[in-house]
Amino acid sequence: MRTTRGCGDVALTRRGLLAAVLASASLTLLPGCSAAESSEQITVAGSTTCLPIAEIAAEGFKEETGVSVLVSGLGSSAGIEAVSNGTAHIASSSRGLNVEEQKLGLTTIPIAHDGIAVIVNEANPVDNLSVEDLCAIYTGEISNWSEVGGPEMDIQLVNRDEASGTREAFRTIVMGDAHFDRRAAVLPGTGQVRDVVSRSEGAIGYISMGFVDSKYATTTVKALSVNHVEPSEKTIASGGYPVSRDLYFFVKGEPAPSAAAYIDYVLSERMDDMIREAGFIPVARSVSES
Amino acid sequence: MAGTGSAPETQLTSRERIKRALANGKTGRISKDAANAVMLGVFRCAAYITTLVLVAIIAYVVINGAPHISPDFIFGWPQGVNAEGGIWPTIVSTLYVTALAMLICTPIAVLAAVYLAEYAKQGRLVETIRYAADTLASVPSIVMGLFGYALFVEAMGLGLSMVSAACALALLMLPIVMRTTEEAIRAVPRYIRWGAYGLGATKWQVVSKIVLPSAFGRIATGIVLAIGRAIGETAVVLYTMGQAINLPISPLDSGRPMTVHLYLLANDGINMNAAYGTALLLMLIILAFNLFARYLSRKSR
Amino acid sequence: MNSTDTQRPETASRPKRELALVSRSTYLKERALQYLFFACAFLAVVTVVLIFAFTMLQAAPVFTDIGLANFFSLDWAPTEGRFGILSLAAGSALVTAGALVLGVPLGVGTAVYLTEIASARVRAIISPAVDLLAGIPSIIYGFFGMVIIRPFVAEISGGLGFGALTAWLVLAIMIVPTITTLTIDALRSIPMGIREAGFAMGATKWQVIYKVVLPAARFGIVDAIVLGMGRAIGETMAVLMVVGNAPVIPDSVASPISTLTSQIALDMSYSSGLHRTALFGMGVVLFIISASLVGIVRMLSKKRKG
Numbered sequence: 001m002r003t004t005r006g007c008g009d010v011a012l013t014r015r016g017l018l019a020a021v022l023a024s025a026s027l028t029l030l031p032g033c034s035a036a037e038s039s040e041q042i043t044v045a046g047s048t049t050c051l052p053i054a055e056i057a058a059e060g061f062k063e064e065t066g067v068s069v070l071v072s073g074l075g076s077s078a079g080i081e082a083v084s085n086g087t088a089h090i091a092s093s094s095r096g097l098n099v100e101e102q103k104l105g106l107t108t109i110p111i112a113h114d115g116i117a118v119i120v121n122e123a124n125p126v127d128n129l130s131v132e133d134l135c136a137i138y139t140g141e142i143s144n145w146s147e148v149g150g151p152e153m154d155i156q157l158v159n160r161d162e163a164s165g166t167r168e169a170f171r172t173i174v175m176g177d178a179h180f181d182r183r184a185a186v187l188p189g190t191g192q193v194r195d196v197v198s199r200s201e202g203a204i205g206y207i208s209m210g211f212v213d214s215k216y217a218t219t220t221v222k223a224l225s226v227n228h229v230e231p232s233e234k235t236i237a238s239g240g241y242p243v244s245r246d247l248y249f250f251v252k253g254e255p256a257p258s259a260a261a262y263i264d265y266v267l268s269e270r271m272d273d274m275i276r277e278a279g280f281i282p283v284a285r286s287v288s289e290s
Numbered sequence: 291m292a293g294t295g296s297a298p299e300t301q302l303t304s305r306e307r308i309k310r311a312l313a314n315g316k317t318g319r320i321s322k323d324a325a326n327a328v329m330l331g332v333f334r335c336a337a338y339i340t341t342l343v344l345v346a347i348i349a350y351v352v353i354n355g356a357p358h359i360s361p362d363f364i365f366g367w368p369q370g371v372n373a374e375g376g377i378w379p380t381i382v383s384t385l386y387v388t389a390l391a392m393l394i395c396t397p398i399a400v401l402a403a404v405y406l407a408e409y410a411k412q413g414r415l416v417e418t419i420r421y422a423a424d425t426l427a428s429v430p431s432i433v434m435g436l437f438g439y440a441l442f443v444e445a446m447g448l449g450l451s452m453v454s455a456a457c458a459l460a461l462l463m464l465p466i467v468m469r470t471t472e473e474a475i476r477a478v479p480r481y482i483r484w485g486a487y488g489l490g491a492t493k494w495q496v497v498s499k500i501v502l503p504s505a506f507g508r509i510a511t512g513i514v515l516a517i518g519r520a521i522g523e524t525a526v527v528l529y530t531m532g533q534a535i536n537l538p539i540s541p542l543d544s545g546r547p548m549t550v551h552l553y554l555l556a557n558d559g560i561n562m563n564a565a566y567g568t569a570l571l572l573m574l575i576i577l578a579f580n581l582f583a584r585y586l587s588r589k590s591r
Numbered sequence: 592m593n594s595t596d597t598q599r600p601e602t603a604s605r606p607k608r609e610l611a612l613v614s615r616s617t618y619l620k621e622r623a624l625q626y627l628f629f630a631c632a633f634l635a636v637v638t639v640v641l642i643f644a645f646t647m648l649q650a651a652p653v654f655t656d657i658g659l660a661n662f663f664s665l666d667w668a669p670t671e672g673r674f675g676i677l678s679l680a681a682g683s684a685l686v687t688a689g690a691l692v693l694g695v696p697l698g699v700g701t702a703v704y705l706t707e708i709a710s711a712r713v714r715a716i717i718s719p720a721v722d723l724l725a726g727i728p729s730i731i732y733g734f735f736g737m738v739i740i741r742p743f744v745a746e747i748s749g750g751l752g753f754g755a756l757t758a759w760l761v762l763a764i765m766i767v768p769t770i771t772t773l774t775i776d777a778l779r780s781i782p783m784g785i786r787e788a789g790f791a792m793g794a795t796k797w798q799v800i801y802k803v804v805l806p807a808a809r810f811g812i813v814d815a816i817v818l819g820m821g822r823a824i825g826e827t828m829a830v831l832m833v834v835g836n837a838p839v840i841p842d843s844v845a846s847p848i849s850t851l852t853s854q855i856a857l858d859m860s861y862s863s864g865l866h867r868t869a870l871f872g873m874g875v876v877l878f879i880i881s882a883s884l885v886g887i888v889r890m891l892s893k894k895r896k897g
Contacts, residue, residue: 075861154750156750156751158751161836161857162669162670162858162861163860163861179668179671182667182668182837182838182839183837183839183841183842183846183847184837184847185751185753185835185836185837185847186835186836186837186847186849186857187557187835187836188557188836188857189556189557189558189559189560190558190559190560191557191558191559191560191561191562192556192557192558192559192737193559194559195559196745196751196752196753199742199745199752200745200750200751200752201749202749202750203751211560214560216560216561216562216563217560305792322795322797322798323795325795325797325798326795326796326797326798329797329800329801330708330796330797332700333700333701333703333704333707333708333800334704334708334709335700336696336697336698336699336700336701336703336704337700337701337704337705337709337717339697340697340698340701340717340720340721340724340767340771341716341717341720343724343764343767344720344721344723344724344727345720347727347731347732347735347764348723350735350739351731351735397631398631398634399631401627401628401631401632402628402631402632402634402635403632404628405625405628405629405631405632406632409625409628409629410629410632418636419632419633419635419636421885421886421889422635422636422638422639423635424885424888424889425639425881425882425885426635426638426639426642427885428818428821428822428825428881428882428884428885429639429642429825429878429881429882430824430825430826430827430852430877430878430881431729431825431827432825432827432852432855432856432874432877433642433646433825433874433877433878433881434642435856435859436646436649436855436859436870436871436874437641437642437645437646437874439859440645440646440648440649440871441641441645445645461638461642464634464635464638465635468635492613492617492621493621493625494620494621494624518726519726521728522726522727522728522729522730522731523728524728524729524730524827524828525729525827525828525852525856528856528859529859529860549728549730549828552730552731552734553730553733553828553832556733556734556737556738556832557832562738565734569731569734572728572730572731573727573728573731576726576727576728577723577726579726580722580723580726584719584722
């Protein structure tokens with residue numbers, strides 16, 4: 001599968017590198033696209049978190065209908081901007097619309113739940129933390145496991161880089177206005193966080209729920225309950241588990257028929273396993289979403 | 291070869307005194323032979339550690355990478371979320387951008403070296419050029435990446451593309467090729483030139499027909515070394531080429547070189563097998579170029 | 592870009608006789624080629640000026656919008672509008688110093704062993720090994736550091752394994768080839784006669800190395816160390832993968848830190864506005880450091896020549 005390309009005419013805008021990615025991608029014409037199909041193309045731009053889902057769906061969708069879907073991960077804000085100015089058909093986002101963006105007249109379509117598991121080393125006896133504890137741990141106020149009912153052991157903080165959607169979600173849900181302790185190790189990848197936590201007894205980190213039990217991993221980590229709610233597909237889908245968020249597609253007005261078909265494909269049952277493999281939880285079709 | 295001092299204590303010639311000073315420093319607590327043996331052992335250790343580290347790194351990458359190398363891995367495309375499958379587009383991107391960088395860099399660097407070796411008179415201007423070349427050689431690669439991004443990607447509007455990355459890489463290769471070419475040209479014996487001048491050749495004729503051909507082997511060595519350096523470069527290409535997995539056709543295409551692919555895989559830390567495989571292939575390509583350079587330099591000697 | 596500068600050195604010093612013998616067209620062609628060559632050589636100067644000017648231009652708001660007081664403070668918190676690079680610079684300094692402490696003895700020792708002690712057969716094995724070590728790309732060193740050295744450091748320190756200590760080990764390995772190759776050059780340039788004089792006085796090999804060879808080669812060795820230092824300060828990817836990227840003054844050598852180079856590489860992908868200008872400002876700082884190191888080396892070599 002060929003990933004991360006946008007298309008359409010994009011002027012270089014203030015978004016610096018991100019815009020340049022899109023601009024350069026627009027210069028890129030894929031030789032593999034046969035001419036017959038290239039007349040119709042759907043562009044999905046936005047969150048890197050949603051990238052795997054959108055890409056897998058694009059692959060399957062192309063096989064089924066012959067319509068190619070160009071997926072690019074530029075960040076949620078850039079995606080929303082792209083769809084509102086008509087550069088992209090669909091914006092993917094790991095957050096809801098903010099006050100300003102709600103004025104743009106976009107339609108919100110939830111596509112999956114993303115639960116964030118708080119992970120610790122298997123040797124750590126702590127099983128549960130409250131959101132307040134988590135916040136205090138990540139601001140550096142609590143620096144020893146004994147303060148949260150664990151053994152006398154320094155807490156080794158593992159954080160994600162600022163470009164990460166998971167960090168953004170964790171910050172919004174757990175931290176509120178508080179700032180992360182800057183002494184925390186900042187790692188730019190999910191698997192790395194998992195690996196580091198699995199090897200250091202005092203470590204704590206957070207990763208997408210789906211990567212807690214990764215088929216690639218050779219080591220194990222323990223996912224904590226938060227506010228005494230265990231992270232599971234059920235608790236995340238029901239909204240009981242506090243550290244979770246929803247992933248969305250946004251479209252402007254009435255989407256083109258092919259774009260609508262693609263959205264239906266993403267929401268269809270065939271995608272459920274794929275979404276799980278990418279570390280997310282499919283939206284329950286019976287539950288109506290806001 | 292060191293004679294053991296057995297001179298009588300009474301007659302201290304200056305030679306003897308120097309010998310003693312050399313032997314024991316001011317105090318004579320440790321015998322000089324013991325000190326010699328220990329220190330030579332220390333130096334030997336340093337050399338062995340260096341060699342051992344190299345062997346360890348190569349062995350580690352080979353042992354972990356070799357099981358994942360297969361024709362499918364080399365010629366396949368990355369598939370799905372975790373980049374399973376192959377790394378073909380990244381290999382092509384790496385070779386493409388390196389070839390392009392070489393095409394940009396070589397003529398400029400060789401001609402610049404010709405100027406420095408054959409035409410220039412020592413003076414402040416030449417000093418400045420040499421200082422500039424040395425500075426260029428030592429600019430941190432991430433700064434070169436920042437500059438390449440600001441100039442080629444943004445200001446010149448080339449976008450994240452092969453040509454942007456190639457230009458930045460060419461700047462990196464320029465001082466290397468320049469220096470080796472200049473040394474190669476200077477190593478060409480003077481009398482060959484005098485012979486040619488004696489036959490009435492102009493300077494350019496001497497340079498193009500006599501000097502450059504006889505220096506060719508060593509120039510090629512320098513170029514090949516610079517290529518090895520460019521293939522392994524990450525920070526420069528990270529923000530000039532982009533990260534899109536794409537088979538580049540035109541120089542304006544974006545792509546993802548092997549080094550960046552390895553970096554992203556290692557960071558994700560999920561599909562480490564592909565990371566090991568990529569690391570091994572990358573190392574093999576670079577080692578091949580370096581060995582080729584050694585072969586060239588031995589041949590030209 | 593070069594027309595004004597070219598005339599000075601060329602016309603003044605060119606012997607007339609040499610070119611008076613050829614036809615005017617050949618003369619013009621030769622002259623044109625000479626200017627072309629000069630243009631190529633001068634491109635190096637142009638590029639260096641461009642790099643500085645361009646990075647500086649991008650970093651201009653550091654002076655106006657961020658302010659030097661903010662830029663040269665300890666707090667690096669771009670989201671809160673604080674762009675202090677000092678803790679990052681301290682990280683760079685710490686990482687470089689440790690790498691030198693480990694790398695210099697190893698590099699110089701290897702060089703001395705290869706030039707003064709080793710038999711031709713051993714040299715034929717170790718010398719290419721050093722060359723190959725120099726050829727291994729930094730991303731592989733970083734990868735190796737991440738998967739092997741970091742867990743090892745985590746084991747012995749009880750922490751996460753990210754931090755200065757891990758970076759020292761990785762960087763020391765990386766600067767050894769640079770130091771070794773340059774030191775070998777320096778040692779080889781010392782005439783054999785000096786060594787023989789030492790041996791003739793009854794000195795042992797170690798005494799000759801310590802009292803004669805190393806002092807005679809000291810400028811060359813300092814060159815090697817300074818250039819190795821430049822390599823350590825400028826190294827990006829390998830450092831990025833092992834330091835843990837926490838922009839603070841660390842509590843210990845095994846707790847996460849960040850450096851100028853790694854922070855640029857980490858933040859560049861998403862930064863915008865003032866944050867981005869601060870990154871370019873850090874680029875300018877790095878450029879100035881590396882250019883001054885080169886300047887020091889050149890001054891030393893001038894001194895050596897007399």
